[in-house]
Amino acid sequence: MTVAIIDYGSGNLRSAAKAFERQAGAPVLVTSDPDAVARADRVVLPGVGAFGDCRRGLEKLDGMLDALTEAVVAKGRPFLGICVGMQLMADAGLEHGRHPGFGWIGGEVREVTPSDPALKVPHMGWNALTVRRAHPVLDGLGDGTDVYFVHSYHLAARDAGDVLAAADHGGSITAAVGRDNMVGTQFHPEKSQAAGLRLIGNFLRWSP
Amino acid sequence: MLKIRIIPCLDVHAGRVVKGVRFADLVDAGDPVEQAKIYDAAGADELCFLDITASHENRETIYDVVRGTAEQCFMPLTVGGGVRTVEDIRKLLLAGADKVSINTAAVHRPEFVAEASERFGAQCIVVAIDAKATAPGTWEIFTHGGRKATGIDAVAWAERMVALGAGEILMTSMDRDGTKAGFDNALNRTVADRIRTPLIASGGVGTLDHLVDGVREGHASAVLAASIFHFGEYRVSEAKAHMAAAGIPVRP
Numbered sequence: 001m002t003v004a005i006i007d008y009g010s011g012n013l014r015s016a017a018k019a020f021e022r023q024a025g026a027p028v029l030v031t032s033d034p035d036a037v038a039r040a041d042r043v044v045l046p047g048v049g050a051f052g053d054c055r056r057g058l059e060k061l062d063g064m065l066d067a068l069t070e071a072v073v074a075k076g077r078p079f080l081g082i083c084v085g086m087q088l089m090a091d092a093g094l095e096h097g098r099h100p101g102f103g104w105i106g107g108e109v110r111e112v113t114p115s116d117p118a119l120k121v122p123h124m125g126w127n128a129l130t131v132r133r134a135h136p137v138l139d140g141l142g143d144g145t146d147v148y149f150v151h152s153y154h155l156a157a158r159d160a161g162d163v164l165a166a167a168d169h170g171g172s173i174t175a176a177v178g179r180d181n182m183v184g185t186q187f188h189p190e191k192s193q194a195a196g197l198r199l200i201g202n203f204l205r206w207s208p
Numbered sequence: 209m210l211k212i213r214i215i216p217c218l219d220v221h222a223g224r225v226v227k228g229v230r231f232a233d234l235v236d237a238g239d240p241v242e243q244a245k246i247y248d249a250a251g252a253d254e255l256c257f258l259d260i261t262a263s264h265e266n267r268e269t270i271y272d273v274v275r276g277t278a279e280q281c282f283m284p285l286t287v288g289g290g291v292r293t294v295e296d297i298r299k300l301l302l303a304g305a306d307k308v309s310i311n312t313a314a315v316h317r318p319e320f321v322a323e324a325s326e327r328f329g330a331q332c333i334v335v336a337i338d339a340k341a342t343a344p345g346t347w348e349i350f351t352h353g354g355r356k357a358t359g360i361d362a363v364a365w366a367e368r369m370v371a372l373g374a375g376e377i378l379m380t381s382m383d384r385d386g387t388k389a390g391f392d393n394a395l396n397r398t399v400a401d402r403i404r405t406p407l408i409a410s411g412g413v414g415t416l417d418h419l420v421d422g423v424r425e426g427h428a429s430a431v432l433a434a435s436i437f438h439f440g441e442y443r444v445s446e447a448k449a450h451m452a453a454a455g456i457p458v459r460p
Contacts, residue, residue, distance in 0.1 A: 014278055014302075015282065015304050015306075018282075048331065048332065049329035120404060120405055121404055122405065123210065124375070125212075125213050125406070127210045127211065146211060146459040146460075148283070150306075150375075152330070169209075192282070192283075
């Protein structure tokens with residue numbers, strides 16, 4: 001089984017790679033090669049920073065967007081987007097202008113605006129999940145499981161059925177989305193200690 | 209609901225953990241990667257390394273420490289100390305840090321914070337501020353480990369740093385650091401109430417009640433402590449149980 005973590009210059013992938021290797025019990029491929037992504041059995045798209053920057057970073061890798069579409073949409077390989085990697089699954093992102101997403105999950109990535117002005121942005125730290133729809137990748141991460149978030153925008157999904165889990169920060173924040181062979185987490189499983197490692201293990205075993 | 213974070217901080221000198229009192233009198237306290245693993249297992253919410261290595265030739269040691277930690281601890285890691293250029297930040301992030309904290313370099317050139325935030329994202333840019341009270345309700349920024357006054361008002365500075373793109377403010381009271389007399393809650397509250405981003409309270413923790421006070425009175429989103437955890441006075445789990453009993457939301 002080849003697990004490809006896409007490296008497009010968005011932050012450090014060492015920790016993510018180590019977390020996946022620990023759960024896979026085998027090396028994973030950290031790659032910027034579109035052919036490797038198109039051939040992979042599972043694809044992970046991490047992402048930190050701004051939506052538009054991440055989009056541009058992917059576009060700079062000639063053929064990567066096509067390879068991602070081939071692996072995930074055409075071949076139906078299990079896909080996990082993390083943080084901005086999850087946000088890119090949306091139709092569009094509204095951070096510093098409007099930027100197109102992949103259009104895999106209907107909806108837009110909008111600024112987090114807590115109803116209570118005392119609540120801080122970025123939404124940074126450990127927050128509890130509320131599971132909206134049971135999913136194999138969330139197995140063992142029930143209501144109240146704390147996971148690590150750090151973001152100022154979130155995916156406002158058009159279809160509530162695509163939302164797997166939410167968190168509360170002066171309003172509901174989309175914590176995980178999923179459809180068919182795709183899942184995405186706004187939180188960082190690779191930074192969420194035991195709960196995060198569990199999710200990564202679930203993803204590696206998942207047969208959508 | 210977002211939890212209040214407990215962040216153990218390790219002062220690292222030439223690849224070893226040390227902890228000084230009032231930024232002097234260093235005492236060796238072990239291997240940073242081993243310490244990090246202990247805190248990871250103990251349920252610390254984040255980890256912070258402050259690199260206090262002065263000599264240039266030993267500066268590279270921090271990257272090894274960060275690499276070793278990131279490979280074994282799957283929790284957020286902030287690294288500060290001597291971060292002066294975009295290249296310094298890039299190297300720390302590539303080694304496995306999730307956030308970097310900028311202190312003196314921001315005072316020398318505030319635009320550095322904006323450049324760093326645009327390049328890497330506000331989520332990984334922490335601005336560390338070392339402040340001392342100069343009059344009731346007034347605090348001034350000091351650099352060079354608290355030795356050099358700048359004449360800059362700490363509260364206005366924190367607001368400016370957030371406007372430039374800091375994702376978080378790490379506020380250290382130089383009056384309290386190492387004293388075990390508790391955080392400067394008036395300072396922290398004044399700043400926290402004026403900024404949109406989280407504030408991490410630092411400097412002065414001696415008892416578990418101080419952590420509670422840092423949140424209740426100081427309005428901090430996170431509390432940072434070094435010596436009470438290093439020298440085994442309290443475990444992270446005890447700190448969490450104490451805060452939970454006081455009604456503060458913490459991760460179990």
